[in-house]
């Protein structure tokens with residue numbers, strides 16, 4: 001049994017999530033429920049592997065070995081029923097960097113990508129930064145779930161031959177939706193019919209809640225030769241600082257080209273500890289992951305009860321995957337800068353919904369991958385700030 005309920009003090013570790021407040025704002029007691037990493041300690045065997053490697057005092061250039069590829073192949077088969085070979089894999093130092101390189105390779109400057117907001121900001125900011133136009137097909141927000149607007153999607157793609165790539169996020173950050181086999185097949189078919197690349201960011205794909213399944217785009221019945229997925233052990237095992245991820249595709253010819261590009265640009269220059277961390281996590285981490293998901297699920301359910309009791313006008317449904325809760329605070333009629341004010345005045349930080357799409361400025365994304373007491377303190381501070389300012 002792992003103790004996910006134990007508070008881990010991350011201050012002083014150069015943590016993006018926890019270490020910015022004192023440094024930048026002179027605040028030393030902010031509760032950080034934002035950026036998507038976990039406050040949990042990782043798999044103990046990862047620590048052992050890192051310690052063992054650190055003991056060897058040579059830290060020269062590295063290359064992946066067959067054992068590393070074998071761990072990825074085995075993990076993907078065991079967890080996602082995907083059959084891949086070594087040359088279907090290109091190692092990357094991060095998913096966002098891989099998106100950058102792949103958009104650059106596959107979409108020309110006067111061409112476009114399409115995606116479905118609200119969505120993880122780098123998935124549109126990276127193409128925009130590269131001067132590729134982004135076309136948006138909004139998800140439909142029903143009370144029960146977020147639904148893909150297939151009619152809109154298909155029309156936009158058909159009407160605009162400049163669209164060359166569909167960027168999917170599955171499971172979807174921030175809505176927490178896991179797309180079904182039918183939805184993935186439908187997307188892949190639209191991409192095949194219109195000759196689009198399908199780039200599927202599946203980094204949250206191991207963190208799926210009970211009763212749901214991630215159906216990888218690699219299992220789609222269409223468009224086999226133009227599908228690429230982006231995966232990593234980093235969200236799954238709290239290893240984001242290790243900078244290791246990988247792309248998968250059945251298109252061996254393209255992967256050969258991409259491997260060469262990734263080598264030339266430094267995208268595949270993983271550091272020594274990244275290799276060790278991936279190997280140990282994928283080899284030894286299954287039980288840790290199972291218990292971690294159980295704990296996250298309890299936190300997600302706890303949050304539902306908390307909101308139903310204390311924030312009765314808020315809307316939130318338990319996500320199908322991810323440790324990210326997407327909370328609609330529209331009914332409180334908050335000012336546009338409320339997330340910043342919550343940090344400065346309320347000493348709690350969430351991700352503002354506006355980052356994922358302008359229309360979602362009344363939403364917050366709450367990261368529940370922390371011990372329950374920290375989550376509760378963060379939510380209590382939200383309620384206290386709302387009361388102090390007469391919104392509650």
Ligand SMILES: Cc1ncc(COP(=O)(O)O)c(C=O)c1O
Nearest residue numbers: 036094095096120173201203245
């Ligand atoms: C959907 C999604 N993709 C990619 C990333 C970042 O991946 P990386 O750190 O490998 O660039 C995140 C991190 O929050 C994410 O939520």
